Amino acid sequence: MTSFPRPENQQNLSRGKHIKPEILGAIEKSKYVLLIFSENYPSSTWCLEEVAKAMECKDVNEGSVIPIFYKVNPSDIRKLRGNFGRGFAETEEAYSGDKRDIKRCKDAVSKVAGLAGIELKDGYETKFIQQIMGELENKLGPRVSYVVGDLVGMHSRVANVIECLCLDESDVHSIDIWGMGGTGKTTIARVVHDKIHGQFNDGCCFLANVREISKKNGLVYLQNQFLGDILHDDNLRIRDDHRGVNMIKERLQHKKVLVVLDDVDEKEQLEKFAGGFDWFGHGSRIIITTRDEHLLLQYGVNSIYKVEELSFAFRSNHPPAxxxxxxxxxxxxxxxxxxxxxxxxxxxxxxxxxxxxxxxxxxxxxxxxxxxxxxRLSYDGLHHKEKEIFLDIDCFFKGNEKPYVTEVLDKCGFYADIGIKVLVDKSLIQIVGNKLWMHDLLQEMAWEIVRRESPEEPGERSRVWLFEDVVHILSKNSGTGKVKAIVLQSRDHRTVHLNGESFTNMTNLRLLDICAIHLSSRFKNLSNELRLLRWDNCSLKSFPPSFLPKNLVELHMQDSLLCTKRLELVLEKLKVINLSGSKLFVETPNFIYVPNLERLILKGCKALSQVHPSIGNLERPNLLDLTYCENLKRLPDGVCNLKALRVLNLSGCSNLEELLESIGGLECLEELDISESAITHLPSNLTFLQNLKKLRFHVSKRRPQNSWRTLTRTLRRALNSKRPRLPSFSGLSSLTELDLSGCGLLEGEIPSDIDCLPSLRSLDLAENLFTTITASIEHISGLEFLILNHCKNLEVLPRLPESIVAVVAE
The missing domain is CATH 1.10.8 (Helicase, Ruva Protein; domain 3)
Structure with a gap:
């Protein structure tokens, strides 16, 4: 039995208390109760009493009971026959209490078996679990509820739209919510979605900001999101929009779904997501919001709801007479x-x-x-720095995580935390799910404010973000000292012909993000006022000699042609270096020039053969990512001096054979990934990593499967030369994830004291050779997920801890 409390009543059951009253209390307070039936379920009078209590509370709480039939026929439960019926009869015969209690339980079991539930007959349990989670997500609704607030007239509008949807009819029905910008179309659609989504068990999708996101990321991106949300599948890979159309029709034509397409402005957008009613199953509902009435006539919706302007809404706070x-x-x-x-x-x-x-x-x-x-009246009342923050967010950072935007803007000297709070208080931006948003009309207002700075010449404006404008100022060399930020969000990847002076006059440029621009020639100058530089696929091998950005905080140049020479710039404020995929990058420069570095990301730098020893002198690095640095053969000893390091990723370093013996000195390390590397030896002081939460040792295709056995033999000799024993993980008190998949483990080679990992939640033992698993696994009190995929020799499972949520064995 699993219960889901309402948010305001969430309480955890404390260990050591009497369990019965607490479980019954949890059922009373729960909106949804999952009852998981198996053949052995009726052998417990506790379980039967929980069923009775759940059914009693069902109507009182206006909640829901969801039966899960695990390899048991619902008909057998309802009629009390088969193994389930025999188990119930045995419990009934042995029960010494009031027989009316058994009668009450029997009636409750019969009723719950008649409810619509989820049944597992055969097949993969992982898919069964996904089905259960999808059912819950549909019923629980979005994690972030949409608050209507005190807008008078909104609730009646919502009721009118729901009435127009004709939810009691079985055909596919569509409605368009049409009106000018700012009338509340998206709010109405969101509230309607939140109110009725529980009636669509096959799936729902609220596709927000279709107009904006399709221009920024393309329709294929949205098709992946669309199908992924409905099917609860994050692994979909739609390659082109035509294939996306076919997948939508194939996967949804027999499903009753709720679809909301918000802010549509082109017919093509409708054709790629809901081209016909026959794309969806009976009872499906499609809601569209748009400003374009003509678009509706082309598409042919069943109903049009015109959103009229409110003539009243401002007196809720009752100002003085x-x-x-x-x-x-x-x-x-x-x-x-x-x-x-x-x-x-x-x-x-x-x-x-x-x-x-x-x-x-x-x-x-x-x-x-x-x-x-x-x-704009509200904008004009802002402080100068608050105006800068508002324009930066609206032009560049809509939809970004608040902590990241705060960090970037703080680097520009804007005191972003308090500035963002002011903008929220003035209703100029919103924070939803820790991301920054604003109404599209407010964003358009910000764009218009910037455009009016120089209506004809984008090189005279403070901010540039449109591809055509970026190309104009770079190719025409029209940029001036007024340009503070160029952040290109286009998906186009084109070569732009620049002359050597393209950036010369933009001396106040502080943000430069032009990852979609490919240079066809070198340039001579770059602003020394830069705080953020992001230029993926840059063809430069070195920076101009005059480039000395003393305030630069982040440098992102992925897939660039940068090499080590001429990179030894004095950048005392630099915190992030990301040169992932830079194929000419052979060795890191001396880190003495970047004393405040916090994150070094060199993922996929396949030519990298050396990390400069001076890295050990740094005090602040918390992330070192050397994933797939295939030419790297050893790490400098100084890495173990990085006392603040939390993540060390050496995955895919196929020529890296040794892990530093003094790695136990990384006292803050939380994640260590040495999967797909050539490492065959774990130092004994690994157990000193008391904050380690994730350890991945997945075997490399290039590493022989007996490498784990080599490792254990080495550790036996190192730890106790007289009495061999398996390596101990007992010191890893914070470890939550342990991946030993593909290590070719034989009988008895799983660490015998694995039960000394009090925080372990996930254990991956896939693709190993043992026939049984150590019995001590039963004592890992917090273990929730055990993965045993492709363990072809496995014959017997030991008793598992009660905390187990899922065992995956495909």
């Missing part, structure tokens, strides 16, 4: 748009009567058609 007339004027200037009311309301909140009158005087100066100017 002397403000009533001013409130009416503000509502008039907002044209009834919820977005405008929200922004203007946030701006005017807590201001004096005189300040309200002053603001209204400014609003009167805005021509009727210039809605952006009305929204």
């Amino acid at each position: 002397e403000f009533d007339e001013l409130v009416e004027q503000v509502i008039g200037y907002a044209n009834g748009l919820p977005l405008a009311l929200d922004v203007l309301g946030s701006f005017l909140a807590c201001r004096s009567l005189m300040q309200w009158k002053s603001a209204l005087a400014r609003l009167k100066e805005c021509p009727e058609e210039k809605f952006f100017d009305r929204l």
